[in-house]
Amino acid sequence: MKRQYMLFVIVLLFCMDTSAQQKEYSGKMHVTMLSLQQEGDSVYVKLTFDISGVNVDSRRSISLVPALVAASDRLYLPEVVVKGRENYNVYRRETALMSSREKAAYAAEAPYAVVPGFKSGNSRTIAYSVAVKYSSWMADAKLDMYEDLCGCGNPARRMGITMLANRITLEKIIEPYEITPSMAYVQPVAEPVKRREITGEAFLDFVVNKTDIRPDYMNNPQELKKVTGLVAGIKDDPDVTVRTINVIGYASPEGLLSNNQRLSESRAKALTDYLASRFDYPRSLYKVAFGGENWDGLKECVEASQMPYRKEVLEVIGSFPAECGYAAQVRRKKTLMNLKGGEPYRYIIREFCPLLRKAICKIDFDVRNFSIEQAKEVFKSRPQNLSLNEMFLLANTCEKGSQEFIDLFETAVRLYPNDVTANLNAAAAALSRRDTVYAKRYLSRIEESIDIPEYHNTMGVLEILCGNYDKAASHLNKAAESGLPEAKQNLEEMAKKQENAILIGQQQSKKQ
Structure with a gap:
């Protein structure tokens, strides 16, 4: 009976719960x-x-x-x-x-x-x-x-x-294809003798119509330090052999040419005597010359200024040739002296002429050649003593694309900024790390008429990275036709990149 009662209660509770639900x-x-x-x-x-x-x-x-x-x-x-x-x-x-x-x-x-x-x-x-x-x-x-x-x-x-x-639908994601550029480098021509020159200029102050140097006069301490520092730097380099020390005097254009020449040569000789007394180079290494009246320097000063009648002064300088002859020089000078009542000429005498009386010290020297092991040490302290070819050979001992590898080519182009090979190799090194900004800068210094496989390969890689596939194909095909294997590899990489772009486009279209 008790068991039946309990069962009834359970059934009743179940029914109540069902009713509530x-x-x-x-x-x-x-x-x-x-x-x-x-x-x-x-x-x-x-x-x-x-x-x-x-x-x-x-x-x-x-x-x-x-x-x-x-x-x-x-x-x-x-x-x-x-x-x-x-x-x-x-x-x-x-x-x-x-x-x-x-x-x-x-x-x-x-x-x-x-x-x-x-x-x-x-x-x-x-x-x-x-x-x-x-x-x-x-x-x-x-x-x-x-x-x-x-x-x-x-x-x-x-x-x-x-x-x-019972399961998520997984998407096969198509990742953008990153090309692996194959760069080709040009080996610079080896130099049997590495001939170099270094130039410094000094604006020395002289007492009027005097030619002797007073080391403590006006700005002479600072100006003399620039020249002596230049010579001392060469003197302390054991890998350098000096051939000639050229001291060239320049005069400002005012006054008589003959007097300007006499003063400039005498002042250049005074600077030579000053250097010879401080460095034990033979006197035969020193060469004194007159650089002429410094019309080029005057033109630069005028162009960089906001002087009165600037445009007219530049027209006079550009219209009359600066021939070596008193009559021709007077012709230009006389025109400037008469221009606008002499106002611009007086401005030139006051503001520019002191800057045009200068001495140039140009040292011609040879640097010895280095083995690879020697070049490694020289690069750390005096990279300017290495030739382009020595830096190229040194780069080839590094892993391609490594920071050391890139540093060598960037140092080379910094030391030889106008050299075609240096700029081409630096551009290739930049592209090896996909740096299109620096690559464009280096390639802009090279004439577009250049027609060598390595140039076309580098331009081709740059155009691929910029998404210009038609231009890239034009350059790379030229390089490939010349037998450059890197160009063929880059053409294959470009084909993979284009195919990948199509697949990504198709996937995106499906989503839309």
Whole structure:
């Protein structure tokens, strides 16, 4: 009897629970999965919720929670909440009374949608679209839908679980193809004798019509230090043999040419005597010369200035040749002296002429040749003593594309900025690390008429990296026809790059 009573109570409770659940809402909620797909670094979930004909108990709400579920990981997605009448009105009042800060905090964790679950005669569908960051565990994840009951001040109760998809559709991502450029370098011509020169200039101050140097007069201490420092630097270099020390005097254009020549030569000789007294080079190494009246220097001064009648002064300098002859020189000078009543000429005498009276010290010297091992040490302290060929051979001992490799070619072009081979090799080294900015700078110093395979190969790689495939093909085909293997490799790389671009375009079109 007792056992029968207990069984009756259990059946009664079950019936009461079933009756309560039936009262929580009526109708059927339909959730349709449209897509569950990984694209790039994201997973896209698209669903449709149809709650037409659903009526939720007035004080309750139903939460529909999609979730990505794997064996050891789970990610809940934003929920869709369907509320009964009284529950929905409370929600509306609470959100309406929120402050701006409270609304911002709520928005950070708000449901995907909150919709009324009453008036079942209305058609209600919700388009659900969410993207989340892809993680590797999601490759084996399924998509479940949890149905939770909330309300009446009680904790949420799970009413059911439905599997919407058993696996994410994984996308095969087509990554942009990065070409591997094949660069070709030109070996510079070896120099049997490395002849070099170095030049410094000094603007020495002399007492009027005097030619002797006073080391402590006006700016002479600083100017003399520039010249002595130049000679001392060469003197202290054990790898250098001096051939000639040329001291050239220049005069400003005012006054008589004969007097200017006499003063300039005497002042140049005074500087020679000053250097000879401080360095033990044989006097036979010194050569004194008159550089002439410094019209080129005057032109540079005028061009860089905002002097009165600047344009007219430049026209006079450019119209009359500076021939070596008193009559011709007077002709130019006389024209300047008479220009605009002599105002610009007086400005020139005052502002520019002191800068035009200068002495140039030009040292011609030879540098000995070095083996590879010697060149390694010289490059660390005196790279200017290496020839282009020595730096090229030294670069070939480094790994291609390494920082040491690139540094050698960049040092070479810095020391020999006008050399075609130095600029071409520096451009190739820059492109080996995909640096198109520096490559363009070096290549701009080379005449476009140059027709050697290495130039066309370098230009071809530059055009590929800039996306100009037609121009790249033109250059690379020229280099390939000359038998340069690097050009053929770059043509193959360009074909792979173009094919890859087509595939990426097709993939993007499908997404749209």
